[in-house]
Amino acid sequence: MTTVSSPALSKPKPARPGVAVSLSLLALAVVILMAIFGPLVFGLGNDLNPMMRLKPPSAIAWFGTDNLGRDVFVRTVSGARNSVTVGLCTAIVVLAIGGTLGVVAGYFNWVDRIVMRLADGLMAIPGILLAIALVSVLGGGLVTVIIAISVPEIPRTARLMRSVVLSIRELPFITAAISVGSSTPKILLRHIVPNAIGMLSVQATYVCAAAILSEAALSFLGVGTPPDVPSWGNVIASGKEYFRLAPWIIAFPGLLLSIMVLSINILGDRLRDRFDPRLAARRAS
Amino acid sequence: MTGEPFLSIRNLTVGFGAGGAIRAVRDVSFDLEAGKTLCLVGESGSGKSVTATSIMGLHKPGSAHVEAATMRLDGINLLECDEREMSRLRGSLMAMIFQDPMSSLNPALTIGFQLREALLLHEKMSTRAANARVMEVLQRVRIPDAARRMSAYPHQLSGGMRQRIMIAMALICRPRLLIADEPTTALDVTVQAQILWLLSELQREFGTAIIFITHDLGVVAEIADDVAVMYAGSLVERGPVHAIFENPAHGYTAGLLRATAEFVPGEPSRGRLEEIPGNVPSFSMLPQGCSFVERCRFAVDSCHRRTPDWRDVTFGHASRCDQPVAYGPTANLTVEVSA
Numbered sequence: 245m246t247t248v249s250s251p252a253l254s255k256p257k258p259a260r261p262g263v264a265v266s267l268s269l270l271a272l273a274v275v276i277l278m279a280i281f282g283p284l285v286f287g288l289g290n291d292l293n294p295m296m297r298l299k300p301p302s303a304i305a306w307f308g309t310d311n312l313g314r315d316v317f318v319r320t321v322s323g324a325r326n327s328v329t330v331g332l333c334t335a336i337v338v339l340a341i342g343g344t345l346g347v348v349a350g351y352f353n354w355v356d357r358i359v360m361r362l363a364d365g366l367m368a369i370p371g372i373l374l375a376i377a378l379v380s381v382l383g384g385g386l387v388t389v390i391i392a393i394s395v396p397e398i399p400r401t402a403r404l405m406r407s408v409v410l411s412i413r414e415l416p417f418i419t420a421a422i423s424v425g426s427s428t429p430k431i432l433l434r435h436i437v438p439n440a441i442g443m444l445s446v447q448a449t450y451v452c453a454a455a456i457l458s459e460a461a462l463s464f465l466g467v468g469t470p471p472d473v474p475s476w477g478n479v480i481a482s483g484k485e486y487f488r489l490a491p492w493i494i495a496f497p498g499l500l501l502s503i504m505v506l507s508i509n510i511l512g513d514r515l516r517d518r519f520d521p522r523l524a525a526r527r528a529s
Numbered sequence: 530m531t532g533e534p535f536l537s538i539r540n541l542t543v544g545f546g547a548g549g550a551i552r553a554v555r556d557v558s559f560d561l562e563a564g565k566t567l568c569l570v571g572e573s574g575s576g577k578s579v580t581a582t583s584i585m586g587l588h589k590p591g592s593a594h595v596e597a598a599t600m601r602l603d604g605i606n607l608l609e610c611d612e613r614e615m616s617r618l619r620g621s622l623m624a625m626i627f628q629d630p631m632s633s634l635n636p637a638l639t640i641g642f643q644l645r646e647a648l649l650l651h652e653k654m655s656t657r658a659a660n661a662r663v664m665e666v667l668q669r670v671r672i673p674d675a676a677r678r679m680s681a682y683p684h685q686l687s688g689g690m691r692q693r694i695m696i697a698m699a700l701i702c703r704p705r706l707l708i709a710d711e712p713t714t715a716l717d718v719t720v721q722a723q724i725l726w727l728l729s730e731l732q733r734e735f736g737t738a739i740i741f742i743t744h745d746l747g748v749v750a751e752i753a754d755d756v757a758v759m760y761a762g763s764l765v766e767r768g769p770v771h772a773i774f775e776n777p778a779h780g781y782t783a784g785l786l787r788a789t790a791e792f793v794p795g796e797p798s799r800g801r802l803e804e805i806p807g808n809v810p811s812f813s814m815l816p817q818g819c820s821f822v823e824r825c826r827f828a829v830d831s832c833h834r835r836t837p838d839w840r841d842v843t844f845g846h847a848s849r850c851d852q853p854v855a856y857g858p859t860a861n862l863t864v865e866v867s868a
Contacts (some may be wrong), residue, residue, distance in 0.1 A: 272552040353591070419587055420633040424698060425620030427613075434646070438637035 265514050268507035271339040275504050280319035290472055291316030298490045306494035310482050320497045326386070326463075326475035327456045327504065333390045334397065334455035335448045342398040343444055345452040346405025351413055351432055356406065363399035371396030372461055379467040389468055393458045397451050408443045412436050442519035449512030453505045458500055476501045534560035535738050536584075536706060539599035543579050549594030551812045553579045555762045561755075563705065564736040566729075568770070569747045570785070571759035574809055577742045578628075580759070581708045584740075585625050586615040601739075602706060621651040623706040624699035629715055630691035634683040641679030644698055651702045662701065670697045670727060689720035696724070700731060707732075708740045713748065725752055746789045748772060756784045761809055761820040768846030778848035780825035781805070821851070827852050 261269075293313030301308045307316035349359040366374070378392035412418065413436060421435050462468035463477025464484075471478055475499040482494025543554040554576040561567045568570075569577045580729065582588055583595050586607065600607040603622060610618065626627060627633040644663045646654070660679075667675035670693040683691055692712060699707060713721035729752055732739055741752060747821040749756060753770040758781060766779040777783040807824040810816060816823050818833045825832065829852065837851045 346783065363604055416627055416632045419634045420625075420627055420695070420698075422616070423585055423587060423619055423625040423627075424702075425616050425618075425650045426646070427616055428652075430646075430650075434638070435635050440634070441637075 261514075264347065264510050271503050271507040272511070275324050275500070276289040276328060278321045278324040278470060280325075282318075282324055284520065286315075286318040286321055288322050288472070288474055289315050290474075291315075294308065298486060300490070301492055307496040310479070310490070310493045311486055312482075316479065316483075316493055316496055318474065319479050320500060323474040323479055323497060324475045324500070326469055326473060327459060329503070330390055330393065330459040331452040331456040331508075333363065334393050335452040336454075337390065337394045338397045338401050338451045339444060339448055341394070342401030343405050345398070346402040347409050347432060347437060347440065350406040350409025351428075351436065359402060360406070363402055366396065366399045369396070372458065375458060375462060376467050379462065384467065384470055386469055386473075389459060389462060392462070393455050397454065400445055401451060405440060405449055408440045409436055411438050442515075446512055446516045446519065449508050449515060453508040453512070455504055456501070456508075533601070533604065535563040535603060536561040536740075537599055538580075538584070538599045539597060541580065541583060541597040541600065542597070543576075543583050543588075543596075544594040545592065545785050553762050553812060554583065555765050557759070557762075559757050559764065559767060561706075561738050561740065563738050564732065565754040566732065566739040566752050566759060567755045568740055568753035569740060569742045569757050569759060570744060570746070570749055572744055572809060575759040576762040577759055578710050581625065581710050581740060581742055584706075585619060585623060585708060586610070586612075587625070617651070620647055620699075620704065621702045622704055623708065624702070624704040625708040625710065625714045626692075626695050626699050628711040629655040630688055630695050631715070633695055634691055636683055639680050639682055640686070640694055643678075644694070644701060647698045648701045663697075666697045667694075667701075669731070670694070671723070672697070689716055689723070692716060692720070693727070696727065696731075698757070700735075700737075703735055704737065705735075706738045706740070708742070710742045711744075712741075714743070714745070721748070728752070739860055746774075746785060758785070761815060762812060763820065765821065766846075766848040766850070768842070768848075776842065776846075778842040778846065779821075779850040780827050780852075781821045782804060782848075784824070784826075 266370050296309045296313035298311055299309045305315045310316055339393050345359050349356040374396045375392040379388055382388040418435055421431055460477035463475045464481045469475050479497040487494055537560050539558045541557040544552045557580055571577050645659045648662055664675050672678050713724050756770050756773045757767040758765050760781045766782045777786055787803040790802055805824055818835055819837055822828045823830045832849050837849045839847045839849055841847050
């Protein structure tokens with residue numbers, strides 16, 4: 245037994261994260277802290293104060309106040325909770341349902357025919373319209389919003405997973421696994437899914453970012469969470485009539501929304517590069 | 530011996546495409562005894578691998594039409610087995626080593642996990658006992674530092690090492706039939722020799738029957754007991770290895786042997802190798818008569834008219850050629866068949 249470790253078996257050094265990735269991680273950490281502690285520290289910012297209507301940013305109200313005298317800073321910080329919750333929950337729901345459907349459709353041809361035709365049907369309807377329709381039918385509330393945003397996202401994820409599984413199942417190691425006697429469920433769970441996890445986690449970031457945007461859009465249109473639960477979408481909506489008088493009502497939650505979605509997308513791109521070395525090499529050159 | 534051979538294949542025909550119209554394997558029959566090695570020889574696209582995957586039942590569902598009069602392994606009728614019974618036989622009674630060791634191991638799982646899974650699929654034992662067996666088999670296939678390799682991923686190992694892992698995986702449940710589909714083609718020559726040596730050692734110990742698919746006649750001379758030559762989806766000649774090498778009785782076999790380079794130390798090379806003119810005919814446009822007729826140097830008129838029947842040359846050596854005497858002994862290749 246030698247004590248010298250061969251280079252082939254030593255762990256590869258992780259590449260240094262770039263500036264963009266570090267900033268994205270920082271931004272996300274701040275937003276998540278806001279989501280967890282914001283409402284506990286500052287409350288929901290629902291107190292009306294007619295004396296403080298449409299005041300510009302100052303030492304008392306850092307982001308200014310809206311048309312009902314509510315503190316925009318408090319509502320923006322607390323609104324992070326809604327966005328983060330919707331983003332994470334949607335990503336989990338979509339990956340669980342869409343991912344499973346996609347994996348099964350990719351492996352069994354008869355499931356494929358059924359699932360993909362249903363997916364075609366759903367994808368023919370614009371996502372935001374479908375979401376509005378679902379909220380109208382199911383009634384408002386956080387759970388409803390998550391369901392409404394998930395339904396249009398599921399076919400896209402299912403489609404992606406299907407194509408990933410279609411290419412994995414043709415690889416020689418799947419035949420090799422069958423040849424030592426693996427059953428079909430074992431092939432799917434132990435041999436195909438672990439090789440699809442990379443793509444799945446990249447897709448998760450995109451779904452999460454899209455869900456946060458959709459939630460803001462739904463709230464902006466007035467079919468999201470009720471007004472007494474602040475969300476970036478309904479804060480922006482409350483400021484849209486006073487945009488020329490008090491641009492801060494829209495500017496701060498809008499800025500935070502952009503930063504968060506951008507950060508998630510940057511991290512998603514970075515993950516994709518990690519899982520697809522060829523792409524990373526092409527970008528570097 | 531009870532009379533029935535260990536593996537018996539009769540009139541195996543495999544078709545692909547709509548209604549199985551493209552017949553990649555036609556009317557293939559052979560027997561194999563336990564502890565013996567049969568080499569399936571032929572150029573790319575001659576149906577060697579399709580024959581092997583048909584025995585293992587590894588065709589994608591719905592993609593291939595497999596028909597045969599007989600397909601029996603160790604008294605089990607493989608034609609009557611459903612998918613569940615087949616997956617129980619795969620790995621335990623029969624196993625396969627694939628051509629490309631680079632892509633035949635799951636990149637997302639460790640070596641130890643994959644080997645252990647192959648074992649636990651067929652035998653009930655504790656993880657600990659399974660790990661011990663995995664260690665043992667890794668040492669058998671000469672993986673150095675086996676304990677550490679068990680937690681390695683496939684990309685951390687070299688090609689020869691990975692092929693040995695594949696062999697370990699195929700052998701871990703001690704199958705009685707091993708199908709090796711060009712297991713050494715992707716490896717360099719020194720590693721190839723080690724792998725062949727390893728296979729024959731394991732065969733001696735466990736009495737495994739081996740079907741070895743290759744187009745390398747040097748490998749055939751080294752390991753085969755019997756040889757079956759395939760051309761355009763059919764067997765054209767079969768027999769004991771020395772009979773086939775010394776006295777080929779089919780134009781294709783003779784052509785293959787003449788096209789093999791020989792190196793004798795101290796002697797100048799014989800110049801240009803002989804080649805077989807033309808290409809393998811496409812399955813959809815096979816010539817009338819003998820399928821090799823258009824490339825055969827010895828073809829006569831009758832070869833164009835009818836497909837030759839099997840014809841015995843010597844005991845156990847048969848060929849599907851009507852002119853089996855024309856080729857003569859091949860002086861080109863010296864065969865050292867170990868007794």
